[in-house]
Amino acid sequence: MRHQPLPIEFYLQPTQLLAKQLLGCLLVKETDEGIASGYIVETEAYMGAEDRAAHSFGNRRTKRTEIMFSTAGHVYTFTMHTHTLVNVVSGPINTPEAILIRALEPCDGIDLIAARRGKKKPVEWTNGPGKLTAALEITQSDYGRCFFEPPLYIAQGFHPKDIASGPRIGIENTGEARFYPWRHWVADNPYVSKSR
DNA sequence: ATCTGGATTGACT
């Protein structure tokens, strides 16, 4: 099954809106082993210089955050402990905003995903930001790519019936920012990550 | 050169 990447224009919308528009879209990764993909069911927006929870808070510009200052649609990956997390860069150039992809519902390459994620319940394959990167084999080598061209891209998926929003996860030490309702998910979808 | 801590996960009490 092949998919058509969404055009670069898709990414040219305000970050919070894009974070919701991404819900239901298909995240695809092609490797030598084949194609694996999943529908995005949970995202979190990080709002650049003004957002204490963002790596780019105060326009902090480093080797890691550099890609956030680039144009919308770039791939921002970073390592969290033993896991890779993946973001969609958004906002105009020099406005370092990004959207973290937190959960997927598996679509293509179920056997591949199962093999990569080991013997566990299917719902555990992709219901977390570090899990889905392992399932699709998204790594630091994808840093700086564009989401509108293979091997890592986003395509049209389904249109969510209901979208819910609430505080982001895992950012306890960021003052007021921890309360901002910038996490968005497909209501009632079983693959949405569980909060702690 | 060295130290610190994290946008997580999985195993264990």
Add this chain to the structure above:
DNA sequence: GTCAATCCAGATG
């Protein structure tokens, strides 16, 4: 519920 794994970016000297 708690906690270790395990590694690198970022900060500091």
